[in-house]
Amino acid sequence: MNQTQLTVPLLDLKMQYEQLRSEVEPMLREICDSQYFVLGPKVVELESEIASYIGTSRAVGCASGSDALLLALMALDVKAGDEVICPSYTFFATGGAIHRLGAIPIWADIDPVTYNMTPESVHEAAGKCLKLKAIMPVHLYGQTVDMDGMVEVGNSLGVPIIEDAAQAIGAKDATGAMAGSRGTIGCFSFYPTKNLGGFGDGGMVTTNDEALADRMAKLRVHGGERRYYHSEVGVNSRLDALQAGVLLIKLRYLESWHAARAKNASIYNEIFASAGDIGLVAPEEPAAPARHIWNQYILRVQGGRRDALREHLSQNDIGTDIYYPVPLHQQECFARIKGDALPNTELAALETVALPIFPELESQQVEYVANTIVDFLT
Numbered sequence: 320m321n322q323t324q325l326t327v328p329l330l331d332l333k334m335q336y337e338q339l340r341s342e343v344e345p346m347l348r349e350i351c352d353s354q355y356f357v358l359g360p361k362v363v364e365l366e367s368e369i370a371s372y373i374g375t376s377r378a379v380g381c382a383s384g385s386d387a388l389l390l391a392l393m394a395l396d397v398k399a400g401d402e403v404i405c406p407s408y409t410f411f412a413t414g415g416a417i418h419r420l421g422a423i424p425i426w427a428d429i430d431p432v433t434y435n436m437t438p439e440s441v442h443e444a445a446g447k448c449l450k451l452k453a454i455m456p457v458h459l460y461g462q463t464v465d466m467d468g469m470v471e472v473g474n475s476l477g478v479p480i481i482e483d484a485a486q487a488i489g490a491k492d493a494t495g496a497m498a499g500s501r502g503t504i505g506c507f508s509f510y511p512t513k514n515l516g517g518f519g520d521g522g523m524v525t526t527n528d529e530a531l532a533d534r535m536a537k538l539r540v541h542g543g544e545r546r547y548y549h550s551e552v553g554v555n556s557r558l559d560a561l562q563a564g565v566l567l568i569k570l571r572y573l574e575s576w577h578a579a580r581a582k583n584a585s586i587y588n589e590i591f592a593s594a595g596d597i598g599l600v601a602p603e604e605p606a607a608p609a610r611h612i613w614n615q616y617i618l619r620v621q622g623g624r625r626d627a628l629r630e631h632l633s634q635n636d637i638g639t640d641i642y643y644p645v646p647l648h649q650q651e652c653f654a655r656i657k658g659d660a661l662p663n664t665e666l667a668a669l670e671t672v673a674l675p676i677f678p679e680l681e682s683q684q685v686e687y688v689a690n691t692i693v694d695f696l697t
């Protein structure tokens with residue numbers, strides 16, 4: 320098919336900023352005028368809005384999604400030698416947070432279509448554990464894990480669930496419940512590339528457990544209940560007012576951005592479905608009330624052609640990336656952690672590619688990307 324050449328970056332945050340500039344800049348000036356930068360009223364307001372968006376009684380802001388995971392593990396008393404089941408096919412922070420506390424990540428394999436850890440793989444991994452303390456499923460790319468199954472397996476093993484919802488703010492499970500609302504603690508990232516991204520790092524934990532929320536709020540300020548009095552050793556992980564101010568403005572647009580991403584995903588899926596069998600596996604769009612928020616659109620390219628396709632897309636001014644080329648169990652720093660082979664994880668790392676999906680894309684650009692892929696593989 321002959322088509323006009325377009326340029327399609329993987330992500331363009333400047334387009335979103337242009338839409339928000341007139342709202343954001345006065346707010347930034349207001350915070351600069353106040354010189355109140357760390358925690359404070361804007362953070363409290365954001366915590367309350369995020370808790371009500373997610374559907375939990377509490378939310379506690381912190382410095383990043385990585386710290387959200389760390390605070391959750393600390394609040395649940397995960398200590399050296401404890402085991403925590405998590406996927407290997409995820410961003411580094413998931414396993415890194417567990418390891419930083421001296422605990423051991425026990426890798427569970429993923430489903431080949433959703434790329435998420437499954438209740439079955441958790442059950443299998445638990446069979447090898449001697450000191451299992453928690454389960455940390457990741458709602459990868461913006462789609463929830465099977466939360467019914469995960470809650471059931473957590474209950475049967477008698478351990479809490481820490482949801483790594485860093486990529487999944489607004490994603491809904493099969494019951495329509497938000498990611499981060501059904502586990503013992505939910506963990507979110509406001510890294511700029513997320514559907515709700517700040518102007519720097521930021522994170523949040525959500526929970527319905529008041530005591531855990533209070534403990535995490537204390538742990539984020541060095542374990543001090545009041546200034547200079549410390550009942551335990553925490554970390555410095557405070558959310559700042561500038562981030563909270565930006566996120567409060569952006570939160571009002573979040574649902575419309577989810578919808579725009581979903582529209583882009585349907586355009587891809589329609590074009591890939593009508594191409595027939597050309598060695599592609601497109602992601603599934605879950606049926607309502609479940610909801611994918613498409614933080615990433617991940618395509619599987621079979622037959623060893625993924626890297627050649629990427630090269631071809633790059634020559635056609637189309638940005639792509641690979642999440643994640645090296646699963647955690649194959650990272651040098653985790654080489655000493657023993658575990659079984661993870662065939663679905665290893666294949667996903669070899670075959671998947673992320674395509675542009677951000678909300679400001681024009682339909683024409685999405686069609687251009689999809690058609691360029693189909694032309695190359697046909």
Ligand SMILES: Cc1ncc(COP(=O)(O)O)c(C=O)c1O
Binds near residue numbers: 384386486508520
């Ligand atoms: C699955 C997952 N977990 C944790 C994190 C860590 O979040 P942050 O980058 O805000 O520390 C990320 C961020 O990319 C992530 O994608």
